[in-house]
Amino acid sequence: MARLPRLTLADMPHHVIQRGNNRQVIFVDRADHERLLALLADAATRFGVALHAYVLMDNHFHLLATPSTTTGLPQFMQSVGRSYVRYFNDRHGRSGTLWEGRYRSTLIQTDRYLLTCMAYIDLNPVRAGLVADARDFPWSSYGHYAGLRHDKLLTPHPLYWELGNTPFAREAAYTELVRAGVRQADQGALTEATLRGWAAGDANFLASLQKSTERRVAKTKAGRPPSAPRS
Numbered sequence: 001m002a003r004l005p006r007l008t009l010a011d012m013p014h015h016v017i018q019r020g021n022n023r024q025v026i027f028v029d030r031a032d033h034e035r036l037l038a039l040l041a042d043a044a045t046r047f048g049v050a051l052h053a054y055v056l057m058d059n060h061f062h063l064l065a066t067p068s069t070t071t072g073l074p075q076f077m078q079s080v081g082r083s084y085v086r087y088f089n090d091r092h093g094r095s096g097t098l099w100e101g102r103y104r105s106t107l108i109q110t111d112r113y114l115l116t117c118m119a120y121i122d123l124n125p126v127r128a129g130l131v132a133d134a135r136d137f138p139w140s141s142y143g144h145y146a147g148l149r150h151d152k153l154l155t156p157h158p159l160y161w162e163l164g165n166t167p168f169a170r171e172a173a174y175t176e177l178v179r180a181g182v183r184q185a186d187q188g189a190l191t192e193a194t195l196r197g198w199a200a201g202d203a204n205f206l207a208s209l210q211k212s213t214e215r216r217v218a219k220t221k222a223g224r225p226p227s228a229p230r231s
Contacts, residue, residue, distance in 0.1 A: 005215055006105065007197060008073050011066060013052065013108050013157065015117050015194050016077065019060040019100040026059055026088070026098060033139050035087055036061070039080045041153045047076040050155035053118040055140040057128065062121045064114070066157070077103050106193040107209070107217075109201030113190065114159050118145070118174075120182045120190055134178050142178065147171035 008014065020026040027033050033056050040063075044051050048068035055062050067073040085098045108117055118141070125137035134142040144151035145160065147167065163173035193200035199209055199217040206218045 006074065006102075007107055007199060007213065007215055007217060008067065008070055008105070009107060009209075009212065010069050010072070013064060013066045013110055013114055013117070014073055014105050015108055015121075015190060015200070016063040016065060016073070016103055016105045017060060017194050018063075018077070018081065018103040021097050021100045023059045023100070024098075026061075026084075027056055027139075028092060032088065032091075036080070036084055037153060039083050039087075043076045043079045044153070047072045047079070049073060049076045050157075051153055052114075052155060052157045052160075053121045053141040053145075054153070055121050055124045055137075057124055057130075057139075062124060064117050064121055073105070104195050104197065106190070106197065107199045108190070108193075109199075109205040110157075110159065112202060112205065113186070113200050114157055115163075115177060116182055116186050117190055118157075118160075119178045120187060122178055123182060145171065145174045146178075 027036070036056060040051060040054070043049070044065075049072050050066045050068070051063060052066065053062075053064040065073065065076070067076065081099060081103070088098055089095055108114060122134050122140050122142035122145075125131050125140065126134055131137045134140065135146060135148060141151065141154055143149045144154050145156070160170065160174065163177075164170040190200055192198075196219070198219055199206055201209070209217045
């Protein structure tokens with residue numbers, strides 16, 4: 001079965017996952033993490049992509065980003081992917097592919113999933129058992145939103161600004177959001193949608209979204225469509 005074209009629309013948030021080939025390590029040390037972050041910052045500016053959240057795990061990374069054009073996100077990911085592979089192979093004396101095929105992505109319903117997706121991303125190191133608290137992991141967006149550091153790479157989404165009227169209020173609200181965790185159902189929905197390329201949202205969102213693209217946005221039921229009733 002031919003794979004579906006990527007679902008990418010302008011001015012809407014997308015959750016992205018890029019994995020190492022055969023789940024191999026893609027970050028060996030601090031220099032590797034810092035290089036990828038620098039590449040993300042450069043490509044975000046060049047291709048008009050607002051990066052809202054990220055986490056760099058040992059063998060994969062997650063992004064939450066809004067492109068300003070339909071081509072912005074693919075160009076952004078292609079530029080970052082190719083540049084990082086050249087850097088990584090040269091620095092570590094290796095050759096060949098680094099990535100597990102093309103990146104996976106999903107378009108998400110903003111009011112339903114954006115803040116949830118941010119927490120989902122920032123909680124990755126906790127779920128993986130790398131740290132007990134999201135604040136203890138240096139390679140994610142959590143520190144910025146919790147008020148622990150300033151990250152010029154990030155562009156806060158308007159929904160984050162709505163968490164409070166002051167920086168302290170927003171930071172406290174986001175810290176509590178992450179502390180409360182992500183529901184298993186939401187975690188599963190975001191993961192499946194991203195890996196399979198379907199949009200993540202409720203029925204009304206999916207129906208509205210389908211009107212803006214010829215590409216199917218959600219999985220259809222198996223089997224033949226029902227026949228039209230005879231007159």
